[in-house]
Amino acid sequence: xxxxxxxxxxxxxxxxxxxxxxxxxxxxxxxxxxxxxxxxxxxxxxxxxxxxxxxxxxxxxxxxxxxxxxxxxxxxxxxxxxxxxxxxxxxxxxxxxxxxxxxxxxxxxxxxxxxxxxxxxxxxxxxxxxxxxxxxxxxxxxxxxxxxx
Numbered sequence: 001x002x003x004x005x006x007x008x009x010x011x012x013x014x015x016x017x018x019x020x021x022x023x024x025x026x027x028x029x030x031x032x033x034x035x036x037x038x039x040x041x042x043x044x045x046x047x048x049x050x051x052x053x054x055x056x057x058x059x060x061x062x063x064x065x066x067x068x069x070x071x072x073x074x075x076x077x078x079x080x081x082x083x084x085x086x087x088x089x090x091x092x093x094x095x096x097x098x099x100x101x102x103x104x105x106x107x108x109x110x111x112x113x114x115x116x117x118x119x120x121x122x123x124x125x126x127x128x129x130x131x132x133x134x135x136x137x138x139x140x141x142x143x144x145x146x147x148x149x
Contacts, residue, residue, distance in 0.1 A: 012035040012096065013096045014031060016094055021088075033076045038070075041067055042067055046066065047061045048094055049094070049096075049097060050093065052085070052087070052092045055086055056086075
């Protein structure tokens with residue numbers, strides 16, 4: 001089974017699911033209108049993630065390589081990848097990389113709020129880079145985060 005999706009503008013993130021494929025069926029995807037990430041996929045072997053409910057409830061990297069094809073006539077790239085369905089009656093989810101549920105972000109921010117000094121200080125998080133570090137590093141070292149008075 002093959003699927004082709006076209007974006008009217010350049011895209012990098014994706015998340016979608018497939019249902020109804022037979023066990024052993026190979027799914028082939030072409031995501032057209034993809035951003036120029038030739039190096040990430042073709043040189044550094046980045047692979048999208050997949051999970052199959054109920055057999056594999058956690059995301060893992062695809063076993064087969066993905067590739068970004070050179071631009072087409074509209075100057076858009078195409079991301080291609082394949083996946084073989086392991087069992088019938090599954091819903092198979094695909095994403096650019098491991099999704100991070102909003103509930104988890106809320107839990108991490110709640111933990112930081114509970115850990116802040118009890119002197120009326122306000123927790124301030126600046127920018128996406130710090131938020132990414134905050135989410136990943138919260139259990140490792142709360143001291144590295146800044147509290148404004």
